[in-house]
Amino acid sequence: AQSVSQHNHHVILSEAASLELGCNYSYGGTVNLFWYVQYPGQHLQLLLKYFSGDPLVKGIKGFEAEFIKSKFSFNLRKPSVQWSDTAEYFCAVIAVYSSASKIIFGSGTRLSIRP
C-alpha cells in the first residue's frame, strides 16, 4: 500500500533559520504531490503542489519544495523562517492509477519558531 513518511515529528527553530522538512513516499508510478499547512486553530490550507514540469515548486509565503523522483522525496524548504510559520505541515501524495485514486497524507510535522 502507498504511504507517506514525514520523519520529523516536531521541529524547533529560531527566527531567520533555514527550514527543511522531509517527505518520502512509496509508489513507483506517477504521483501528484502536495504540502498543506494548518495554522493554530485554522483549517488545512494548500501551501504548494506538484503535478508535472519543473520539479522545483514555489508556493505561498516563500516556501518551496523539490520533487526528486529517484529519491521518492518532496522536501519542503524555506530559507528564513518567521514566527508566523509556526504550524503543522502535512505532505500528501496522489498515486495516480487508471482507476480511482486517493490522497494520502503523512503524519505531519509540527514546526515551532522561537521569536
Next chain:
Amino acid sequence: GAGVSQSPSNKVTEKGKDVELRCDPISGHTALYWYRQSLGQGLEFLIYFQGNSAPDKSGLPSDRFSAERTGGSVSTLTIQRTQQEDSAVYLCASSFFLLGETAFENSPLHFGNGTRLTVT
C-alpha cells in the same frame, strides 16, 4: 457558503452511542472526502465521494462506520456504537474536479474546520 462547513464543531458522546457528523461542501464541488485526524497519526483517509457515489470506501475502519451523500451536496458520516478509539478530529474536504481529472491540478482540496469527537 464560502467554505466547507462541518457540524457540530465538537461532540462528546458516551461509549456505545451512535453519532452523526455533517459536512456541507462548497457549492458545486463534485468530490467530497472524509479524513480522520488523530493525535500524532496524521490524516487517515476514510472515504471519497464522486457525486453521490463512493468509489473508494477502503479507509472506513470498521462496519460501524458508514457515510452517505445526497443530492451531490451534504454528506453525513455515521459512527455506530462508538468506542473510545473513535475519538479524533473528523475532517471533510471538497474539490470542484475529481481525482484523475487533469483540471484537478487547479482545484485543490478545501478543508473544513473539522468535528472534534470525544468518546467517554
